[in-house]
Amino acid sequence: MTHKIAILGASGYTGAELVRIIATHPDLEVAALSGERKAGQPMGSVFPHLRHLDLPDLVKIEEIDFSSIDLAFCALPHATSQAVIAELPRDLKIVDLSADFRLRDPAAYEKWYGKPHAAPDLQKEAVYGLTEFYRDKIAAARLVAGTGCNAATGQYALRPLIEAGVIDLDEIIMDLKCGVSGAGRSLKENLLHAELSEGYHAYSVGGVHRHLGEFDQEFSAIAGRPVEVQFTPHLIPANRGILATVYVRGDAASIHRALADRYANETFLTVLPIGETPSTRHIRGSNHCHIGVVADRREGRTIVLAALDNLTKGSSGQAVQNANLMLGLDEDSGLTFAPVFP
Structure with missing residues (x-):
């Protein structure tokens, strides 16, 4: 059975990535695409790399007939999603890619x-x-x-360690580098080539980055007490990819064992041999996440590194992985394509 899919906000990077993935998915078919500012245009005009696909034209959301749609991906901006989803049919399955429903506590939101x-x-x-x-x-x-996408990368590195009790919860430092596509497709002065290339910079420094809300929520729930990580993201002059370098207090062998045991049967999570480090170039365009563990020269200190593609495993690939589960399909269906290299 083929499931009919709508993508709301298909003119953004995550929308295009959803189309790319679904194009070769054996059980999903793109039946509707919305793009408010691009309504009326063919998807191949908005994203020429998709022009070979037989896709519906972009329309406004109110023009979509959801009675024949099995699942909708909502790839709209934050704050827009909650208003749109509130008006959609209550029996429609939805995967939201925005931040609007990530935090359970309204006060935290x-x-x-x-x-x-x-x-x-x-x-x-x-x-x-x-x-x-x-x-x-x-x-x-x-x-x-x-x-x-940042929150996913950090959690893949840390959740099993918090669960296993192998690190000091009060000494977690996360240094994260993210490709520019994580900032979206909207025009912004600081993302112009002349402003961004040939350097990289920290942003949201000092504990104000919004993904900290997800870290606080998830890590504290696992530990059963408040856990606050020290976190600084950096924007790098690359299109795709996230590399998180996490500094923790704990035994490297125990940390590596906890990660390897937890992810032993996971298709998309690979723990490298101890001492090896991951690279964004090895997961580019894929739904895979690579994790490495290295002992620091100081006894009892360890570095954990995680790399994933922010548009795939960090967003649209994760969304399809979840949609597969929601529709009763094999979880890895349509997602086992290899990374792009070089």
Whole structure:
């Protein structure tokens, strides 16, 4: 059975990535594409790399007939998603790629996003979309909230270590580098080639980055007490990829064992031999995440590194992985394509 899919916000990077993935998915078909500012245009005009595909033209959301749609991906901006999803049919399965439903506590949402949540009932319904840790709840869900790409990378490095109790929870430092596509497709002065290339810079420094809300929520729930990581993201002059370097206090062998045991049966999570480090070039364009563990020269200190593609495993690939579960398909269906190299 082929499931009919709508992609709302298909004119952005994550929307295009969803189309790229679904194009070779054996069980999904793109039946509707929305793009408010690009409505009326062929998808091949908005994204020429997709011109070989037989796709519907972009339309406004209100023009879509959802009665024949099995699942909708919502790739709209933050704050827009909650208003749109609140108006969609209540029996429609939805995977939201924005930040609107990631935080369970309405007060936490208001703290990190600066305004009250406009759909608190839906916020309670949403299941957090980190697939490998919530797959049973995702399979039974109607609304799934995709994680932040930075948040996913950091959690893959740290969740098993917190669960296993092999690190000091009060000494976690995360240094993260992210490709520019993570900032979206909208025109911004600081993302111009002349402003961004030939250097990289830190942003949201000092504990103000919104993905910290996800780290606080998830790590504290695992530990059963407040856990706050020290986190600084950096924008690098690359299109895709995230590399998280996490500094922890704990024994390297125990940390490596905890990660290897937890991810032993996971298709998309690979723990490298101890001492080896991952690179964004080895996961580019794929739904894979590579994790490395290196002992620091100081006894009892360890570096954990995780690399994934922010548009695939960090966003659209994760979204399809979750949709597969929601539709009763094999979790890795349509997602086993190899990374692009070089």
